[in-house]
Amino acid sequence: MNNTPANAVEVRDLKVRRGTTQVFDGLQLDIPRGQITGLLGPSGCGKTTLMRSIVGVQKIDSGDVTVLDDPAGTSPQRRRVAYDTQAASVYGDLTVSQNLRYFARLIGAPRSDVDRVIGQVGLRGHADQTIASLSGGEENRVSLAVAMLGSPELLVLDEPTVGLDPVLRAELWTLFRALADGGATLVVSSHVMDEALRCDRLVLMRAGRIIADTTPAGLLAETGTDDPDAAFLALVERDEAAGHHAAPDVDTVEDADAEAAPGADTTPSPHTEPEHPLTRRELREAHESGEHHARENEEGER
Numbered sequence: 163m164n165n166t167p168a169n170a171v172e173v174r175d176l177k178v179r180r181g182t183t184q185v186f187d188g189l190q191l192d193i194p195r196g197q198i199t200g201l202l203g204p205s206g207c208g209k210t211t212l213m214r215s216i217v218g219v220q221k222i223d224s225g226d227v228t229v230l231d232d233p234a235g236t237s238p239q240r241r242r243v244a245y246d247t248q249a250a251s252v253y254g255d256l257t258v259s260q261n262l263r264y265f266a267r268l269i270g271a272p273r274s275d276v277d278r279v280i281g282q283v284g285l286r287g288h289a290d291q292t293i294a295s296l297s298g299g300e301e302n303r304v305s306l307a308v309a310m311l312g313s314p315e316l317l318v319l320d321e322p323t324v325g326l327d328p329v330l331r332a333e334l335w336t337l338f339r340a341l342a343d344g345g346a347t348l349v350v351s352s353h354v355m356d357e358a359l360r361c362d363r364l365v366l367m368r369a370g371r372i373i374a375d376t377t378p379a380g381l382l383a384e385t386g387t388d389d390p391d392a393a394f395l396a397l398v399e400r401d402e403a404a405g406h407h408a409a410p411d412v413d414t415v416e417d418a419d420a421e422a423a424p425g426a427d428t429t430p431s432p433h434t435e436p437e438h439p440l441t442r443r444e445l446r447e448a449h450e451s452g453e454h455h456a457r458e459n460e461e462g463e464r
């Protein structure tokens with residue numbers, strides 16, 4: 163196993179089953195520090211499952227996921243790794259700044275971080291609005307702001323720009339670049355291929371496999387096109403020509419609820435998604451229940 167400190171994340175022989183779907187069957191991946199790595203691929207290819215594995219909330223069957231030199235999900239990472247899920251995980255009846263002050267206290271981030279992150283996600287004008295009164299895109303930006311509290315070393319962002327207009331998307335990518343320039347490592351998933359060109363590195367996934375691990379320039383050069391969508395299609399065709407299946411076997415997703423860890427908060431709420439526990443949300447739950455959620459990864463999915 164390569165323990166190069168230059169990597170923020172190392173995935174070795176990862177096998178993950180979700181329900182009856184074998185999502186990964188021996189995945190290998192290195193994610194370098196201080197860069198923006200884009201995770202791209204069609205819906206269901208395993209992007210979220212990989213992110214969950216990196217932040218340590220996904221039960222794995224076998225393999226190793228090493229994050230910032232420790233096993234994924236271990237307690238040293240609680241403040242060093244942030245996870246922004248697809249579903250915003252904030253309190254609807256609190257204002258933007260109340261939410262951020264609350265989460266800042268939980269993770270021990272300086273109070274001055276609250277103003278900083280509200281400004282960075284462009285929500286200064288909405289700081290005193292309740293979450294329930296925000297648009298979906300604004301609410302997602304609050305969740306992103308929560309992830310940025312405490313200046314984590316690794317930010318894992320699941321489709322952070324979904325539903326945003328092109329101007330806001332461009333602003334957020336400028337922010338991601340500034341965070342990486344400041345030394346942070348970002349893992350960002352997206353369906354939008356033109357966002358791929360803003361990453362330092364691209365991991366293109368298909369049906370639980372990595373079909374390309376490259377750079378934007380490498381992707382375009384390798385496929386002889388200047389259009390990232392065409393480049394991705396070319397790689398998919400190449401993958402198909404090599405005899406790989408289009409999708410993993412999916413028999414049922416009926417047992418999706420079985421993924422909630424014992425003790426996890428499964429109370430339905432428009433602002434939480436039990437299936438995707440948030441690292442900072444875990445902190446909140448641990449705070450509220452007095453329990454330590456490191457055990458979630460041990461007990462995991464049933």
Ligand SMILES: Nc1ncnc2c1ncn2[C@@H]1O[C@H](COP(=O)(O)OP(=O)(O)OP(=O)(O)O)[C@@H](O)[C@H]1O
Pocket residue numbers: 180181182183185203204205206207208209210211212410412414415416417418419421437
């Ligand atoms: N709770 C679950 N129970 C059973 N199967 C699941 C569950 N969650 C995900 N899967 C399956 O695992 C596979 C990978 O899903 P995952 O959410 O990681 O994909 P994704 O690439 O993030 O998709 P999207 O871009 O739509 O978010 C899919 O086939 C999905 O149907």
